[in-house]
Amino acid sequence: MERIRIVAAVASLLLVGQSVRSVRREHIRVEYSMAWLGAALLLLVLCLSDAAVAAVGRLLGVRDAALVILTLAGVLLLFLFLRYSIVVSSLKDHNIQLAQKVGMLEWEIERLNKQAESKQDAEKPGGAGGSAAGA
Amino acid sequence: MPPHLMVIIPAYNEEASVGDVVRAVRRVAPEAPVMVIDDGSSDGTSQAARDAGAELLRLPHHLGLGGAVQTGYRFAFEHGYDCVVRVDSDGQHNPADIRLLLDKLLGDGFDMVTGSRYLAENGYPRQWLRRLGSQIFSLxxxxxxxxxxxDPTSGFAAVNRRALEVFSRSFPLEYPEIEALVVLQRKALRFCEVPVKMFPRRSGRSTIGSAQAIYYMFRVLLGVLVNVIKYERRFHPRPKEQARG
Structure with a gap:
């Protein structure tokens, strides 16, 4: 077996191990580990199976097994980066909406507190009665 | 002044200038609530704004200029305001010009009116790099x-309720002014400029340093391009229940 295939196989196994470990420790959610696991397993199959490498090589028009593995690994990585860019963008959008909502709700709570305070002041015998804040 | 006007002032670490800006705005528009949106400042911006008599909306963390401005627009839209004027917290905008923006907005039926420092000679210091950038974007x-x-980078703007509705749903996060114009154009809303006086910022640093200028150019150009080619659903199918009924 070519050295590059051994290195790639070991890297795939490490990736599978690290993904499982991260899921167990709740560093990665299961749904986000699936893409890494899928990519690692696919790479592992390619490293171990001559027939699979030959088939993909024919598809890409490449004879060299090492080049096939590297090309596929590169393409997989690009797709994974794209997928996680979409996930991060979506999370950022949600985060912005939540932060805006939190700010507005805090303003509302403060307004209600001031209203309640001024109502209490007004109800006290001889109370001055403050002005309610609010737009 | 229109009856349902709100003035919003996005602020991030502008403790030194925000109080003066709030007081100046309140002198010009005493009936309008002035809302400072504190974009997660780590200095005394909130306290300075409150002391000057502004309403304060604090964001839990720093969102960036676009996120802070959109918060103000969303707030105003959800609370039924008819128009909003955005004034920067660094003291560059002259609150006395708010009336000019509103006169144009309400009198001529525009959806957004921005103040331009380049439409007429107004004593604004000539920053050749900024002016060159504005001319390139303008072209x-x-x-x-x-x-x-x-003056496509001007943040001094008045918007009506239609523009508020658009911006409360879709507003660029980074360097929002130029993209906001394209967003309005896509929605077939009308906008124009009026000449205003602007001052050099009183304190703090600009969000665009010289090193960031190149990133700014590319970021804004990409944002504009994306807005031009953006896919939007043309058809809104009715829910099944309604369609059946």
Whole structure:
């Protein structure tokens, strides 16, 4: 077996191990580990199976097994980066909406507190009665 | 002043200037609530704004200028305001010009009116790099907007309820001014500029340093391009229940 295939196989196994470990420790959610696991397993199959490498090589028009593995690994990585860019963008959008909502709700709570305070002041015998804040 | 006007002032670490800006705005528009949106400042911006008599909306963490401005627009839209004027917290905008923006907005039926420091000679210090940038953007935006905008980076703006509705749903996060124009154009809303006086910022640093200028150019150009080619659903199918009924 070519050295590059051994290195790639070991890297795939490490990736599978690290993904499982991260899921167990709740560093990665299961749904986000699936893409890494899928990519690692696919790479592992390619490293171990001559027939699979030959088939993909024919598809890409490449004879060299090492080049096939590297090309596929590169393409997989690009797709994974794209997928996680979409996930991060979506999370950022949600985060912005939540932060805006939190700010507005805090303003509302403060307004209600001031209203309640001024109502209490007004109800006290001889109370001055403050002005309610609010737009 | 229109009855349902709100003035919003996005602020990030502008402790030194925000109080003066709030007081100046309140002198010009005493009936309008002035809302400072504190974008997660780590200095005394909130306290300075409160002391000057502003309403304060604090964001839990730093969102960036676009996120802070959109918070103000969303707030105003959800609370039923008819128009909003945005004034920067660094003291560059002259609150006395708010009336100019509103007169144009309400009198001529525009959806957004921005203040331009380049439409007329007004004593603004000549920063050649900024002016060059504005001219390049103005040139690039001309075929998209169908009109010449002399100061596309101006954040001094008045918007009506229609523009508020659009911006409360879709507003660029980073360097929002130029993209906001394209967003309005896409929605077939009308906008124009009026000449205003602007001052050099009183304190703090600009969000665009010289090193960031190149990133700014590319980021804004990409944002404009994305807004031009953006896919939007043209058809809104009715829910099944309604369709059956």
């Amino acid at each position: 690039l935006l001309y075929p998209i907007l169908g009109k010449r905008i002399t």
